[in-house]
Amino acid sequence: MNKTIIININSIVFHIEEEAYETLRSYMIDIKRHFGKSSDSQEILLDIENRIAEMFSEKIHAGRKEVISLDDVNHVISQMGKVSDFEGETEEDIYEQANANSESETHSHIPYSAPVDKKLMRNADDKIFGGVCSGLGAYFNMETKWMRLIFVCFFLFGGSGIMLYIILWIVMPVAVSRADKMAMKGESPTLQNFKKSFEEEIQGLNPHFSKAKSEIAKGTAAVGSGVSKVGRFFLRLIAFFILIVCALTLFGLAIACIGFITGVLGYQREMVFPGTEFLNTPQAIVALIAGTLAIAIPFFALFQLMLRILFRTQPLNHYFSLGLWATWISSIIAVVFFSFIGAQEFKESSTIKVEKPINAQKVYYISEKDVRLIEASEVDKNGKKFKIELNGEDLEYALRRDISINFESIDSLAKPYIQYNYFARGRTYQAATTNAAEINYLANQMDNKIIFNSHFGINPDKKYRDQSVSATLYLPVGSRVVIDKSIEYKLRDLSFWDCQRAYDSDEEVKSTEWIMGRTGLQCTPRFLPIEKKSDTEQTEAAVEDLVKQAEKHAKEAEEHARKVEEEANKLSERVAVTVQ
């Protein structure tokens, strides 16, 4: 029982046995290769095909059969002539020999001298499973059995050989035509090599089929096709997964881009891409779009590739893909450019120091006012439209909350004051100073209350330049300070949390009490005697300190006195000597 294949030669249909088909196929490939160079190749090939079709028809009529066998094909080939028989009889050769037979000599004398690029292909003629090992052997100039041994070794080490073999089986194409086989062995496709390969095949034909190996090969062929089917299925699954990830990424990028642009335009403040606030609005929009494209285009390309693999869609239009490349490159350039511009705006920094006196109080109540909270009674607008103002200015301003509050001690008799440090960056020192000077932030004192605004404003046109305010309260030693919880996060050197815990209270502590010591604020819950104790402890410690110092001074004085005495003694002795 033989498998037959239906072929069609110049629109005449033949049934042909599989082996016969393979032989015919490689014969036709050889012929095409041989005549391909001449200008009339099309016509010659058509003539030959017609003649082959005719001979097949004759065979079928004469033999009263329906299927072309290998014998028939071999007969037709012998009648038509092998490619090697055409040699020296065609136009080309006349031409070549007329040309001082230089070329034909290099062909005939040293046919294997110029190795061509080898192709990694599976060798179907010498296979146990998929012909992977013999293909690798041909590629690396190794005998097939050594390559097989290597794979067996790999298999012994944790079975990795099987995975490798299956992957290679899927990846490596099978060498079908004679040209493929020659490329696999690295032989240049000259006529002599074709002839040699053909003869090898004819010789190898009979022993090949007698080998028991071929039985195993047939048995595993079914498994093999199953393996490559499963492999292909997994590859398709992976491709599908990548496709979906790419699609979602592109979708997300589009949404993010639109979101960030509305952020830059000021429609919302929740979503501002970090860094875009460094740029002015048009620049920021261009930078955002460029950034999005720089990320999106590779994903789009991957998406397109997966589409092509999965659904065999047409490749992208040449101009379109070229355009994509250009867009991608220019987006990257734009991103780099805007990053540079953005960084330039932060090159220099400047700090303006301002000292404002405050009225001395026994107790200072420090709290924060959330400028975003409007007290209607304060504004008194008759329930109409409220206008948010900050320090008398419209809140068209972008709000910043980079504010820190510190406490320092000064002499108990000195006048208290607040020192503000306004900090900003800019392209130049001048720009940085201008930016710093534009910060308008002062604390309000109402009797014993000192109120810090939660934010300061910067004009949106001026943009973020790392503006920050640091306010330091210089208070005389012994001043009492009550710090409201609302201002907790503005404190830098103090731990509101630690002090809060010192209260041992189940209730929520709304504010903490502190007393200014010589080294800074001390946590003194409820100004209780504990703090007094701690205060006395402190004074005691100070007294001790003083005592120690006094003792030290006394010792030094004593030492000095002794030295002076010694000197005096020496002098008096000398005087006595000179007198004598």
Added chain:
Amino acid sequence: MIAENTQTQMRKGILEYCILSIISRGEIYASDIIAELKRAQLLVVEGTLYPLLTRLKNNGLLSYNWQESTSGPPRKYYQITHEGNEVLQKLDVTWKELVFAVETSLQGRNESNN
């Protein structure tokens, strides 16, 4: 190798002449040309013939027409053109000259050998 080359060249020149002569007798099919050549003991495979015929046709020496065939696809029947006939006559003259030249030189050789 040199002998082979010369042999090939000789046969090549003669082959064309023979084919033209065979076709000049009347319309003929490619495989019949082969049969004729085999009868003349000029061993050629069909694959060699098609390029030659195509070249002769392109040079205007031959023309062909399609004819229906009972066994398979339509066949190309070749016939010689007027131009082909002129070339053939020239070749006839050359051939006679060659035959004379070869015979003369062969005679000379035979004589000297004797």
